[in-house]
Amino acid sequence: MKVDDRHYRSIWLDADGWSVAAIDQRKLPHEFVVAQLTTCEEAADAIRTMLVRGAPLIGATAAFGIALAMRQDSSDDGLDRAYQTLVVARPTAINLEWALEKMRATLGPLDPAERVDAAYARADEILEQDVAINQGIARHGLPLIEAIAARKEPGEPVNVLTHCNAGWLATVDWGTATAPIYLAHEQGVAVHVWVDETRPRNQGAALTAWELGHHGVPHTVIPDNTGGHLMQHGMVDLVIVGTDRVAGNGDVCNKIGTYLKALAARDNNVPFYVALPSPTIDFSVSDGIRQIPIEQRGAIEVTDMTGRTADGRVETVRIVPEGSPVANYGFDVTPARLVTGLITERGVLKPNRAALAAAFPERAGAVK
Amino acid sequence: MKVDDRHYRSIWLDADGWSVAAIDQRKLPHEFVVAQLTTCEEAADAIRTMLVRGAPLIGATAAFGIALAMRQDSSDDGLDRAYQTLVVARPTAINLEWALEKMRATLGPLDPAERVDAAYARADEILEQDVAINQGIARHGLPLIEAIAARKEPGEPVNVLTHCNAGWLATVDWGTATAPIYLAHEQGVAVHVWVDETRPRNQGAALTAWELGHHGVPHTVIPDNTGGHLMQHGMVDLVIVGTDRVAGNGDVCNKIGTYLKALAARDNNVPFYVALPSPTIDFSVSDGIRQIPIEQRGAIEVTDMTGRTADGRVETVRIVPEGSPVANYGFDVTPARLVTGLITERGVLKPNRAALAAAFPERAGAVK
Secondary structure, eight states: OEETTEEOOSEEEOTTSSSEEEEOTTSTTTOOOEEEEOSHHHHHHHHHTTSSOSHHHHHHHHHHHHHHHHHHOOSHHHHHHHHHHHHTSSTTOHHHHHHHHHHHHHHTTSOGGGHHHHHHHHHHHHHHHHHHHHHHHHHHHHHHHHHHHHTSOTTOOEEEEEOSOOSGGGSSSSOSTTHHHHHHHHTTOOEEEEEEOOTTTTHIIIIIHHHHHHHTOOEEEEOTTSHHHHHHTTOOSEEEEOOSEEETTSOEEEETTHHHHHHHHHHTTOOEEEEOOGGGEETTOSOHHHHSOOOBOOTHHHHEEEEEOTTSOEEEEEOSOTTOOBOOBOEEEEOGGGOOEEEETTEEEOSSHHHHHHHOHHHHHHHO | OEETTEEOOSEEEOTTSSSEEEEOTTSTTTOOOEEEEOSHHHHHHHHHTTSSOSHHHHHHHHHHHHHHHHHHOOSHHHHHHHHHHHHTSSTTOHHHHHHHHHHHHHHTTSOGGGHHHHHHHHHHHHHHHHHHHHHHHHHHHHHHHHHHHHTSOTTOOEEEEEOSOOSGGGSSSSOSTTHHHHHHHHTTOOEEEEEEOOTTTTHIIIIIHHHHHHHTOOEEEEOTTSHHHHHHTTOOSEEEEOOSEEETTSOEEEETTHHHHHHHHHHTTOOEEEEOOGGGEETTOSOHHHHSOOOBOOTHHHHEEEEEOTTSOEEEEEOSOTTOOBOOBOEEEEOGGGOOEEEETTEEEOSSHHHHHHHOHHHHHHHO
16 A cells, blocks of 8 residues: 555565565654565564564565575574474464464475475565455455445545554555455545544554555544444444454454444444454354453553643653553454454354354365 | 551541641652642642542542632632532532532622631531541442342452542542442451453552552452452452442443443352442433433553653653554443442432432433
């Protein structure tokens, strides 16, 4: 998508043909900095420090990390070491291990001399596959927006509420929740996005607002507390969020606070959709609320806030009294009963095992 | 309640016998500063700039403002001017006009020479009445907490979730939502409070956490997104919030985001209580959602955040990208159907007109 009228992806092969460029998302929205990754260790650090974040982008970065490692040591040992270095960088990211397995499956059988070229080629495939999946999500989600637009006065925007950042910055391009929004916007359908700021890390205000703004999509940043009021007053036409993991029964694990928006949507008859690439479906989990472990993150994300002062310095300030304990649960689980549909690259599915298994039999079968 | 082991109210008559001391709530939790108000204009400014906030405290400050004005000019003109100066300081605060009417009703018929003493006496009555109302709320709310404690293992705390600050800082003392919590704590019932940080102004993190911490009540600050997850996992026993206005039908207008917590409470069978002094009931409103106007506040509350840097400076930082529009609705309305009960100074009431009118016939009758 666009930044200052130029098309970008979140990660790409540099013009030198071997090093990897990635947008440093820790600096957004205050600074637009492109980082250069030249070693496997730098790729692992980029994942660990959240220079890159978002499951698909983490997978893409890991794939490139293997390619960078092969340049230094393409032996079996080198491949193993690279795998081990990268897999622990964000233990809970489902796409990280998935991408590393793909790389190992491709490179393992090859002669070490062939591994560098093969690694770059396979990494590139992983990137392009992510883009293709998200374009599929865009295509299948677009009619949901068009149908609402058709009921409105010409030019009156379709109001979409989203939570956190499931935008192009979290993927290679297009995003998941944002993919239908970007496509609608490009096709001339008037859309306006309510962007939950998404405390405590503020991915909505920092990333989603930034990327929508740079691409030219009308949007408004709101505190996470606001969505219920907006829905009560007819100001939200549909909700589209992303997800970190969808259980086999259709329960949706996503950024903390998603469940509250799903409740408000249900209470006000607002459709609530979840956009996801199929690797996010975890058929081994049959009850999302009971079985998906919820990561607890550091207190500092809640107690401290980083931003830019009026005179341009980036400062971090503490907003919670010293001595007050803090809890920071990273995710919550929205029960399938509150989900209108799952927007996947193969269509919009009902949130239940039968529908998921029918659409993705090759994955459902593997778990049974 | 206590600050550093000494008992404070949020506002009091200074030792000089005429000037007014008030805790400067804009500085909390970073600095504990007591402001001295010496004129009606300073009292109005304190209300306007939110040095004091919370409906009952605003009323008390306005009453003192009249007393300060009478010292300077106790003529009929002086009384009128003071009324006009104060009534516009926070136009939507229901207790502001209420307190001013009480003061005018008392002082109007008096000889100007008697008005200074009478004004201080009447202001003091308004303060003491607020304290007595909140003690009533504490007494009626306590059994709700005790009943839950009785079902727990000894020492296992009753987990109460609250939103915003309906604490002693918002009143003269005790608070509304916090009153039963403080009383339970003083009576040795183990309580633990989940404190919603309450974006965008962070009254939970800044004020509720501060006052609970100073009084010694165990608590944990959480992002507003967290409550649904906690309730889903049995970590909240009851919700108690305050309110800015309760409609005659029991709909509850309170800080933005309250409605989302009420939905989560209902979805998880967690009792949802609203604590209120009876002047908060507005019998003239028969449908809270349709009739109560929701104040939109400045974008800066959402875009900017003030806190303390690691080296002790208080700084304000911008957290939303330049150019991204922002919406800031101050309140939302929780429909009566989601409210378990209204904790008032005359008992715990069902949220409907019949119950409210039966408990407060003198007020219901005035509106018909």
